[in-house]
Amino acid sequence: MKIEKTSLYQIKMELRNPFRTSFGETKERDIVLVCLEADGKKAWGECVTEEGPWYSGETINSCIHIISEFLFKWIKETEINHPSDFPDISKRIKGNQMAKACVEDAIWDLYGKINDKSLQDLIGGKKESIPSGISLGIQKDVSTLLEKIQHAIDRNYQRVKIKIEPGWDVDVLKQIRDHHPDLLLMVDANSAYRLKDKDIFTAMDRFDLMMIEQPLQYYDIFDHSKLQKEISTPICLDESIKSADDARVAVEINACKIINVKPARVGGISETLLIHKLAEEVNIPLWCGGMLETGIGRAKNVAVASLDTFSFPNDISESSRYYKDYLINPIFELNEDGTLTVPTQNAGIGVEVNEKIIIQKTIQKFER
Ligand code: OSB
Ligand code: MG
Numbered sequence: 381m382k383i384e385k386t387s388l389y390q391i392k393m394e395l396r397n398p399f400r401t402s403f404g405e406t407k408e409r410d411i412v413l414v415c416l417e418a419d420g421k422k423a424w425g426e427c428v429t430e431e432g433p434w435y436s437g438e439t440i441n442s443c444i445h446i447i448s449e450f451l452f453k454w455i456k457e458t459e460i461n462h463p464s465d466f467p468d469i470s471k472r473i474k475g476n477q478m479a480k481a482c483v484e485d486a487i488w489d490l491y492g493k494i495n496d497k498s499l500q501d502l503i504g505g506k507k508e509s510i511p512s513g514i515s516l517g518i519q520k521d522v523s524t525l526l527e528k529i530q531h532a533i534d535r536n537y538q539r540v541k542i543k544i545e546p547g548w549d550v551d552v553l554k555q556i557r558d559h560h561p562d563l564l565l566m567v568d569a570n571s572a573y574r575l576k577d578k579d580i581f582t583a584m585d586r587f588d589l590m591m592i593e594q595p596l597q598y599y600d601i602f603d604h605s606k607l608q609k610e611i612s613t614p615i616c617l618d619e620s621i622k623s624a625d626d627a628r629v630a631v632e633i634n635a636c637k638i639i640n641v642k643p644a645r646v647g648g649i650s651e652t653l654l655i656h657k658l659a660e661e662v663n664i665p666l667w668c669g670g671m672l673e674t675g676i677g678r679a680k681n682v683a684v685a686s687l688d689t690f691s692f693p694n695d696i697s698e699s700s701r702y703y704k705d706y707l708i709n710p711i712f713e714l715n716e717d718g719t720l721t722v723p724t725q726n727a728g729i730g731v732e733v734n735e736k737i738i739i740q741k742t743i744q745k746f747e748r
Contacts, residue, residue, distance in 0.1 A: 381460050381494055383487075385417040386452040386748045388444065391741040393674060393703050400517040402545035402572035403434040410440050411674060413738060414447060416455075416486045421493040424733050425486030426680075428644040428671035429478045435570070435671070436598065436619065436645065438478045444746070446479035452748045455483065463488040463502075467650050477622055477647035484648035485680050492728035498683070499729055500722050503653060505686030509719035513539040513693035514701070515568065515670065518548050522555050529556065529563070536718035538693040539564035539590060545572045549580055553587045564693070568593035571619055575603045581611045590692070591616040591638050601626065604635040614638050618669055622646060624654035631662050638692065640669040643684055644677070652684055659689035670695035675708030679729040682712065686722045696720060705741070707734055 394408045412427035427447075429438040454469050466484045473480065492499050499505075514537040519525040525542065532540050542552070544567045556565065566589050573580065573595050581595060591614045596603050598619035608615045614637035621627050621639055623646055630636050639659070643652040659666050668685040671677070678696060685694045698720065699711035708731040712720050723730030 387415040388746040389413045390744040402570045414486045423490030425482035426677035427482035443479040446476045451483045481644040481648040489728035498724040500683040507686040509721045510685040511538045511693040515541045538718040541566045566590040569595045571598045594618040601635045605633040642669040665691045667692035668694040
């Protein structure tokens with residue numbers, strides 16, 4: 381296929397509630413969307429980066445730069461036979477995984493739409509629905525967190541993840557366990573600790589957590605392998621895994637027992653499929669993480685989570701969790717068993733994109 385038109389929208393979306401992690405609080409989000417056109421079809425990709433380099437080194441403006449200056453130009457001058465051509469087209473750019481991923485996502489969506497195939501079919505996902513977990517930010521006090529947990533249980537979310545940071549960890553977990561001894565529970569530190577804090581993690585072993593996500597530095601793999609030796613709770617890596625090679629190294633040195641795959645963090649769906657293949661070979665379980673996506677990124681994540689190596693509840697919640705306004709139709713709603721149905725009724729990401737709302741929320745647009 382030959383891409384005829386490329387557009388980038390920077391939109392502003394207000395969150396229903398602030399979301400706080402160890403690296404900061406988000407109240408509203410600027411989101412970059414990419415739209416590609418060919419053969420009378422329009423396709424979409426969502427960039428998950430935050431405004432500042434808080435989660436990874438990428439920012440809204442770094443992504444706009446990489447996409448508009450390089451990627452749009454390169455994909456327009458190349459005949460693309462299959463979305464898996466994209467890593468080769470973009471390989472001259474080091475890092476900048478989130479910028480690359482949203483362009484690759486849009487190419488998958490476009491390819492699906494032109495060939496009348498769902499993204500799930502294209503990547504070989506099998507599940508009809510995927511288990512949904514919820515990620516709860518750091519709250520002002522434990523009783524507020526307990527209320528949110530109860531609400532999540534009432535909605536039938538299949539597991540609860542809480543964000544932790546120094547001072548909001550072991551004692552909070554103790555109080556959760558006093559109320560909910562059997563809840564499927566895990567924590568995510570977003571790199572807030574160092575190896576010297578290992579006693580905090582040995583103290584967590586008694587809470588029967590499913591896993592501890594990204595306790596140490598975002599660039600580290602080696603210290604995680606040291607920490608994993610000291611604790612029985614599985615470590616799950618998020619920030620540290622930026623490629624399939626990182627995943628291989630982490631598995632080889634036992635730095636984790638589980639991997640949170642965010643397709644955007646590793647540079648796209650093609651790289652995700654390499655991690656999926658590795659996971660099959662070495663038998664390590666995966667699950668799909670989230671970055672407060674709107675419906676566009678969410679739909680892509682749901683298709684990815686339907687791959688059979690994705691075997692834990694995912695950070696893919698119902699559409700109403702984060703935003704009041706919806707960019708897609710139909711929205712994702714939780715089934716009674718705490719799952720989301722993989723949308724396959726339409727080609728590509730499987731849901732319709734509401735351009736009117738996108739235009740209403742646009743603060744900057746770029747076309748090439
Ligand atoms: O570390 O998984 C994370 C949100 C923003 C940045 C990083 C993370 C998160 C979440 C929320 O945990 C997951 C979601 O529901 O989208
Ligand atoms: Mg995480």
